[in-house]
Every structure is written in C-alpha cells, then in structure tokens.
C-alpha cells in the first residue's frame with residue numbers, strides 16, 4: 388500500500404512521551420501490512436548508543452541535530468508508519484518538513500494524552516532523560532509548552548486516555564483508509 392499522491396510515510400505519529408507513538412505505531416503498521424520506523428531508534432543506530440547516553444555524553448542539542456537528520460531521512464525514505472521522537476516537532480526545520488508532507492496529503496497524527504494517564508505509562512523509567520527527577524512535573528511542563536506545536540503540525544488528533552493501543556491503531560487505520568477511498 389502506498390500513500391495517495393506520492394511518496395512518504397502512510398502516517399506520521401507525534402505526541403509527548405507515553406502517548407503511545409511506538410506502541411500504537413507498531414500495531415498500526417501491522418494492521419496496514421507495512422514497516423514501522425521510529426526516529427528514536429534511527430538516532431540510536433547512528434550514534435551507536437542509547438538516547439539516555441547521548442544526552443549524558445553529548446547533550447540535548449547534539450541529540451536534536453541527530454534527530455533532525457533522522458526525521459528528514461525517514462520522511463524521504465520511509466513509506467510505512469513513522470513515529471517521531473517526542474520533542475522532534477520543536478525544531479523549526481522539522482516543522483517545515485512536516486508542513487510540506489501534510490500539504491501533499493500526508494497524515495500527521497497527534498496522539499494526545501492527559502497527565503493522569505501519561506504518568507503511569509512513563510512511570511519511573513530511566514530511559515527518558517527529560518523526565519528524570521520528577522517525571523510527573525516534568526511531563527506536565529513539557530506538555531504545556533508543546534501542546535500548541537503538536538496541534539499545529541498535526542492533521543488529526545486522537546485522544547488515547549483510557550483506550551487500548553489496539554483501538555487507537557484501528558481508529559487511525561480507518562481514517563487513513565477513508566482518506567484514500
């Protein structure tokens with residue numbers, strides 16, 4: 388299956404940590420019979436180490452440069468489902484790439500989630516450097532600052548509170564199929 392109107396991912400998932408980009412994206416790709424790709428994974432492959440180590444060794448700005456390149460490559464090469472790192476949309480150049488993709492009929496889904504539902508999902512997991520210390524307070528601050536950006540870059544928003552990842556994936560599949568019909 389390929390996206391109507393040309394090259395590029397069938398869908399791009401954006402949203403904060405714990406919104407389910409990796410989980411829902413993997414399920415959605417399975418439903419659509421396409422490959423799943425995650426820019427967080429791509430960055431780790433290029434850097435040769437986990438994201439937490441990139442933050443410690445090289446700093447967030449070095450991570451963001453790697454991430455921007457990973458998003459550009461994935462948008463150009465990948466024709467399946469693509470999940471972006473939670474903060475990838477902060478980069479103005481990345482916002483420009485997403486706007487171009489959306490202008491050509493691309494689907495950018497904002498996986499939304501409230502603090503009450505996100506907190507238990509991210510828990511005290513040490514793999515998210517921006518949430519270290521007080522994950523709940525950090526997540527809330529990050530989401531407050533980013534919500535307008537997620538809303539701006541997205542072509543659709545799906546609230547995931549209290550929903551099984553499978554149900555979220557099915558809703559996104561239905562909306563993609565509707566657009567392609």
Ligand SMILES: Nc1ncnc2c1ncn2[C@@H]1O[C@H](COP(=O)(O)OP(=O)(O)OP(=O)(O)O)[C@@H](O)[C@H]1O
Nearest residue numbers: 403404405406407408409410473508547550551552
């Ligand atoms: N709809 C959901 N309901 C309940 N739990 C969920 C849901 N979606 C994801 N989860 C759980 O929340 C945790 C985080 O999900 P996931 O890693 O997919 O988020 P993410 O958006 O990719 O985060 P990150 O930005 O850190 O990569 C996982 O343990 C996953 O099983």
Ligand SMILES: O=C(O)C1=C[C@@H](O)[C@@H](O)[C@H](O)C1
Nearest residue numbers: 404427438472473474515516
């Ligand atoms: O929200 C963020 O800024 C991040 C989310 C993760 O997906 C990773 O990209 C990294 O931990 C930073």
Ligand SMILES: [Mg+2]
Nearest residue numbers: 408409427470
């Ligand atoms: Mg993820």
